[in-house]
Amino acid sequence: MSSLSSNGIAAQLEDVHKDYHMGSQVVKALAGITISFQTGSFWAILGPSGSGKSTLLNLLGCLDRPSKGRYLLSGHDVSTLDDDRLSDMRLRHLGFIFQSFNLLPQSTVEENIQLPLYYLGWNAADSAERARDLARKVGLEERLRHRPMELSGGQQQRVAIARALANNPSILLADEPTGNLDSATGKEIMGMLIDLNRQGKTIIMVTHERTLAEYASHRLYMKDGMIERIEGGDSSC
Amino acid sequence: MLSKYVREIRLGINNLLLHKLRSFLTMLGVVFGVGSVIAMLAVGEGASQEALERIRKLGSQNILISSAKSIEEESATNVRIRMSVYGLLYEDERRIAESFPSVKNTVPVKEIRKQARLGERSMELRVVGTTPKWFDLVQRPIISGRVLLPRDFEAHGNVVVLTEHGVRTLLAGENTVGQTVRLGSEYFEVIGIVQNAGSIGGDIQTPDQEIDAYIPINVARERFGDYFVKNVAGSETREKVELHQIIVEVKSVDQVEPTAAGILAMLKRFHKKEDYRVSVPLTLLRQAEATKRTFNIVLGSIAGISLLVGGIGIMNIMLASVTERTREIGIRRAIGAKKRQIVLQFLIETIVLSTTGGLIGIGIGLLIPWMITLLAGMPTVVNAYSLVLSLGISMGVGIIFGLYPAVRASNLDPIVALRHE
């Protein structure tokens, strides 16, 4: 699935800007970001509220286009793709984990995990099998027929992780995945992400919690839409 | 082709089933729209087909000319005993037959009211003096015996053909053929029995009546003459009428109306008074059809309005549903659903709604006319095309009124949609 390859760089931003126009005012959510995320690395993005962490993650997740600058996803410039192509990039190469889980409340655990496969056009038998495998992987095999409301927060986030993995993405993007969980459950989810990273998955995670950020291979500190500093790893900008 | 959409349709149905009551209420507009349209069309079609059938029995290639007392004549009848001479002449028939090449046949009709007697039973009959051509024009099945033939005219014989109704009233049967029946003071041999159209009522009458007795016209003239005595409220009126009716058969349908106009002009020239009436079943047919068309247009407009209301109802609910499901849309988009897949998802929901509503409406639309026929005895006709049409229209309503909410859903910014509470 993650067939795009590019000499070890999963994602690369070159002088990326993002402006929001609020009437006559212009909010510079990102003001010139240049950085490379290596395949197999685990990034934690930190910074004060409003520093542009979510904006950065949305851009990396192809949910938005930069106002200026280039974004190379596995070596392909995606900064100018149209909406359909961006959707396709999300569908084939990216997985999302959100703070508020964002599961479909009316659908079962199984249906939620299958959602990316539905849009990928998988047949029922194959996607049922894949959903079962993924549920086993996150320890929720027994809960396939349950609805999200019947699960604890941690369990819901595990369903969301299973769903994010369904399309076997090259990058897993997480915006404060432990933000709605108590610290014990947060650690549990964190452990799961670390495991995934060990298995080779590139992970970029926004978080407020320094203790959790310590587990990441890299830490990116943001301020006012710019990179303040980078810690860890042997890579750099 | 359809199998491609099976998953989408199933998804749509599942979403609608999450809110069963709401979905049901949403489609009520279409249900009643379609139901009332089909029911109204069925009632209208039943009534107009009955009228058209009645006119068709008169024959669309025929022109009916009948004698009628002119208005001046009518108002002068307060004179105690008077003689009025009016109506169609033997001459008129000959002239019509000879001067119009488009005329195929003319059938003269002389009507005399006579008391008929068979054994101990009696009844008043309309004795119709006519020619064998009558039976070509007014085709009714022969029950027994035969109809009038040219040889009856040559023989000047007292022979009569009765109707089924007359025979039954006179307590006769098929074996009546060969027996003698008294008409007024004359004795006639029954040579045949025919079916009659039956009294349908209404303002359009068939040429034949159930109390008819057919005899050769020359015999009628010789035995009963051209003079009639009428006793109305104590005053006696004597009338001289040669022919009561002339039925003209025209060679082809498109010559009917010009020929009728020609005949009218001719009668005007030869008659001092307007003592005749010309009626053209074809014109009546056209009028009835025009009425039916108008009726259908009115029905169509009512249908259109009710379906419009139904459609607006659907749109309203779908817009609310889009708002309610903003987050779901955001999730689907973030995972990689394309805009057109979101459009399709919502559009299919409205189409499923409106089509289901249409199907239920068809059920109601079939039930109502059936009950009307059952309870009120009114004829109703459900046309297959009205079913197909209303199903098509209800699907169309789903598409038209579903498109805007669906497009609106697909145009939501995924990031904003995900943040929606």
Ligand SMILES: Nc1ncnc2c1ncn2[C@@H]1O[C@H](COP(=O)(O)OP(=O)(O)OP(=O)(O)O)[C@@H](O)[C@H]1O
């Ligand atoms: N859709 C938008 N329209 C206008 N301004 C926006 C929009 N999204 C974000 N911003 C602005 O861009 C800046 C960066 O926002 P962003 O959500 O990326 O911050 P963040 O670092 O994720 O903050 P937090 O930690 O509170 O989530 C903020 O000033 C915010 O107000």
Ligand SMILES: [Mg+2]
């Ligand atoms: Mg944020």
